[in-house]
Structures are given as C-alpha cells and as structure tokens.
Amino acid sequence: MDLLAQPLRTVEFLAVDTETNGLGGDGCEVTEVGAVLVGGGELHDRFASLCAVRAPLSRGVQRLTGITQAMVDEAPEAEIVLADLVAALEGRVLVAHNAAFDRRVLRQACERRGLVWPDPPAICTVALARRFAPLARQRRLVPLAESLGIEVTDRHRALADAETCGRVFCALLPRLAAHAPTVGDALALLKPARAARSRAAATDGGRHGARRRRAGARSELMEEPAGRETALDSLAGARELPDEPGVYIFRNAGGQPLYVGKSIALRTRVRSHFAASSDPSAWTAQAASVDYQQAASELGALVLENRLIKRLAPPGNVRLKHQDRFVYLRCRLDIAFPVLEVAPAPASGHAVSVGPLRGRAVAAELVEQLNSLFGLRHCGRKLPRRQWPSAYGQMGRCLSPCLGDLDPNLYRRRLDEALALFTGQGDGGAALLAHIDAETRAAAGAQRYERAAWLRRRRARLEQLLSRLDGVLGATHARPKLVRAPHPRDEGRGDLFWLVGGRVVDWCPSGPDDLAERTAAALRHWDPRRPTGHLPAGEVDEARIVAGWVATNAPPQLTLDPVPDSGRLAAFAA
Structure with a gap:
C-alpha cells in the first residue's frame, strides 16, 4: 500500500534529530543521530549514536552540544550509523523539528558516503505548530514543548531532542488527524503557502507582474461587489447578529467550524469579511452559516474566542491575531536550584510568575539585579557542574550550587526571600526597595561600608528600572x-x-x-x-x-x- 495513502492513525513515524559540526555546505558533518519510533500516539524504540567526523570540532560546538572531540574520535563511522537510520526509515514517515534542515543534512551525508537516501515523506513539527498551536509565540523546540505542557529536562543532544520532538508530535497528532485522514492529506495541509505564492509570482513577470496581478484582482472585486454581498445575505444566521461584543463562528454546510473571530460589534465585523475592499479568505467560499456567542465586554470576547479556538481548532484560525508585548518574570519550583527567568507567558505547574511587565530588556535586567542581590543562579535551568566558581560566584553574587557542595535548603531560603517580595499583598517594587534600604542600614551598622555603597548603587538603578515597568510588580497568583x-x-x-x-x-x-x-x-x-x-x-x-x-x-x-x-x-x- 502506498505510504501516502495510509491513514495517519495507523502509520508509524520516526522522530529524528541530528547534531552537526556547525559548518555549512560541503563542510557540514553529522556528529550525532537520534531517532524515536512513534506509533499510536506513543513513543517506542529509541536509537542514538555518535558519528566520527573528519574535521576537528570547534570549541563553540563542543560547549553547545556537549559532544567533545574525544567522543567523536571513538565513535563509529558515519556510514554505519546512517545505514541503520536508512533501514529504520523504510516504510515510515520522518518527523523532525525544522525538517528541511535534518533532511538536507542526512541526504548530503548519505550521498557523501555512497548511500541511497530514501527520501521519505516528512512532517515538520514547526509547520504543525504553526497550524495547530497558534498561541505558541515561540516555535523553537523547547519553548514550544513547554507551551504544550511537555517537561523538557535535556536539550542539544540528538536523542533528547528527538524525544521532545516526538512528544510535541504526539500532542498535536489528534488535531492533525482531525483535518487530514491520510499521510498525503497531512503533507498537503502543512505545505507552506508562501512557496505557492512565490511560484505564482515567478510565472507572472516577477515582482512587477505580481503587483499587476494583485491590482487586477482588486479591480475585479470592486467591479463585482454584489457577488460577495449576496454570499453574505445567503448565510444562515447573518441577519440575527447583534452589534454587541462577542464571538462569531463561520460554519460550512455540514456544520463544521471554519473560522472563529471576536469583535466589539459582531454584525459590523462579520459583514467586513465579505466587503469588496477586503481580501477574500480561503474559507469564505465554504461558509454556509454563522452563529455567535455574546459577551458584555472586549475582555469577555477575547476569553470566549481563545476557548473556542482551542476547543474547535478551526482551519481558518492559523494563529491568534491579538498578541500583547508583555513578558513575565517567572520561577519554576519543580527543578533543582530554581532560577529566575523572563518568558512571554506565565509558567504552568508549580511555579511563581510575576507580571505582566512591559519590556523584555528591562525585565531581564531586573532578573540580573535580583540574582546578584540574593545570590541566585545566573545560568539556565540545566545546572552545569564546575570545578571552580563562575565569575558571579567569585564576585560573591552567586551561591555557586554548580560546585555540588551547597545545602539546597540555604539556596531555597534565599529564593523564598526574593519571591516573598512579590507574593505579598503590596507592590513588589516597593517591597524590593524597602528590602535594599534595610540591608543598607544593616551593612552600615556593621561598618561594612563597601557593601552599603554597593547596595545604594543597586537601589538607584532599580528605581530607574521600576519606573519603566508598567503596573504593580506582583505575582500573578498573589492577589485574588x-x-x-x-x-x-x-x-x-x-x-x-x-x-x-x-x-x-x-x-x-x-x-x-x-x-x-x-x-x-x-x-x-x-x-x-x-x-x-x-x-x-x-x-x-x-x-x-x-x-x-x-x-x-x-x-x-x-x-x-x-x-x-x-x-x-x-x-x-x-
């Protein structure tokens, strides 16, 4: 049976990730391959192997991936590893995050070593997320996985990233299967529209020809507005729409949702989709009816729209239109020696999130100041092991848990002291300044004048930062x-x-x-x-x-x- 004609729910997938030496073109070599078998929405067999390389690895690549020169020197030859991977891909669909990169790297590696690349059908989890996880503001592998509630404990190694990619795919597979019954349908659904538009422009006289074509299409719409108005009048439920805030749902003749939108004036907004001046969408020609859910405010319409898009997953909603520019200062408490970080959304699970704050750069500097004040870690979630303190540890601005000899209770007391400033009932910014004032008085009383001067400089800078942050600086969960x-x-x-x-x-x-x-x-x-x-x-x-x-x-x-x-x-x- 043709693989493209097989149902998505019965076919086997192979989630693949590759690590390379970081070079481009002919200099690119695979250093590690990881693969996970996915079937029935679950992860099964795992496969991973390092690959020997001909050119020495740079120090930057070794630091990023954790793959050292000594490791690849002892690894098997790449053709042995690639032959096993090619055999595993037989009759299966390749899944990868940014699949075009991994396919290109693997194809070049196979050709360089005389192997035949099978060119399997490939599903890219970036394209999958763009289609079915529109609220994920970052589509890099780890942020995307975390936005879907997937815990990531390791990264930048082939097998770990392949497992994360497989879990992301399993999380989005039900939504894909609801819109694409077969492998071929899935590939067609996830095919980027940009490539089709660029090909059309290339056959229409290039950039100027494309501009003339768009202008011609616009004039046709203006010459025949009655057709689109007639389509609006034929929609069941269009005449009953109120000019009130709420959410509208376009459906096809079978009652399936095509598009969900929100507005503070439902009737006006729905009519605008069919106005002669608006660009026609792919779903408008299929729309047979429209219904609505009314709210009493713009916020009510926003909440309704978000919930309906997640529940119905209409194909017309590629991503949510309204995206704010706020960030959050957050701390996940389910990892060893938790860190403060800046993210576009509050954290799920056992965590403390402060915000929202306007301005990522200001929030990042605030995190840096808090880390130095309380001796918290300045590194990422993955705790590196060191033989000597980092630069922050040598300056006395970090408790250096990376040395492996720090009491976790001491670190947690410092962290709780920092978070307590924002989880109270008042303004966290004012509590932070009051804390620094108390520390300054204590340092002066103990004749530690250098520390008192350092704290005064910190306070002056924090006052500037807090004045640039909008709203009350408090944890999202602190004040019902x-x-x-x-x-x-x-x-x-x-x-x-x-x-x-x-x-x-x-x-x-x-x-x-x-x-x-x-x-x-x-x-x-x-x-x-x-x-x-x-x-x-x-x-x-x-x-x-x-x-x-x-x-x-x-x-x-x-x-x-x-x-x-x-x-x-x-x-x-x-």
Missing part, C-alpha cells in the same frame, strides 16, 4: 481580585471576572444577584496563608490574554483578600 471589564459603548454594562491563582475561575455579566455566593465559590480553594502558583498548561494562554488586557486597559479592580462584604461587592459591580 474581581475585575470589572466595561462594555465598549454602555458604561452601565460589562463583565465581571474572578481572578484567583492567576486563573479565570468565574465570569458573568455585571450586576448578578448572587455576587457573594459566586465570590465564596471562587475563593473556596484559596488559602491566603499559602498562595500557590499552580497554573494548568492549558490555561497559560488565557492567563496571558487576561493579564495583558488588564495591564493595558487598567479596569476597576477589587481585591478579594480579605473577602469584602456583600455591600461592597454590590457597590463595585454597580
């Missing part, structure tokens, strides 16, 4: 609160959102009769003595959207710790 998102045109209406532990635990149109009961239910699992930062991976994107909207629009907010009485709740909702 009730947020009132107003209606865009009617000040007396809106949505109420209960945010607890960084999550939207409840929301409804403003003015309900059971405010006190809803608040009690929202805070049922909230312990003010031990606020936790547990956030499910599937709700990270929603937390980012809500926090970014709140930071941008500064809506009215009511702190729920301590719990306000029913009179104050009613006054706030009104």
